[in-house]
Amino acid sequence: MTSDPEWQARYEDRRQAMVDLQIAGRGIDNPQVLSAMRCVPRERFLAPEMRAQAYEDRPLPISEKQTISQPYIVAYMTAAMQLTGGGSVLEIGTGSGYAAAVLAEIANRVVTVERHKSLADRARKILHELGYDNVEVVQADGTLGWPEGAPYDGIVVTAGGPSVPRALKDQLAVGGRLVIPVGDRETEQALVRITRVSEDEFHEEQLSRVRFVPLVGEAGWQRR
């Protein structure tokens, strides 16, 4: 039922309202981010029984006890990378694949890394169905980055770690930006932006407080 034309039109209306109210309405004015958010069908990244909630202002559960981020957070983190269009982006934490699709609307090339095979497989399939052939979904420990595709103009981590993994800084292009939640595993994290100013010089800023699922891996939290 949720794929019939009447529902499609309803999703389209809700998506535009979501961008107007939750994204533009809260001060995000980057035109590329707004137009990407207007295009990507968030409902397609959810299980059928969750689709009616696709444009609500909150994260939603996916499988493997993970979440699809709140639309505002996806827009905020994407804008925080200050991409200038084109270029390549690395995302750590594919989850549903939704944020990867938003990034693929802006960057020429996106590599997205997910530790859970089932999520990586599912995201790869949906991104392919939607025609995002500029996204590569990799199953690996993203705390080590993905050196094969480096350097990246932007790196975004959609899970919270105890510190900034060295490998991610190393894989940034000069002038590129890394956006990552850093801090306590159970409570809130600080959203940090690191700009690679030169080969060996990095500038770090704290942007806001956020709450993410844990980044689990060699340069992240231990699994438990």
Ligand code: SAH
């Ligand atoms: N960007 C996602 C949100 C995903 S939630 C979306 O749009 O739906 C964060 C994801 O990070 C989870 O799927 C989790 O399994 C994954 N993750 C956690 N630690 C990771 C690691 N070390 N490497 C890759 N993925 C990781």
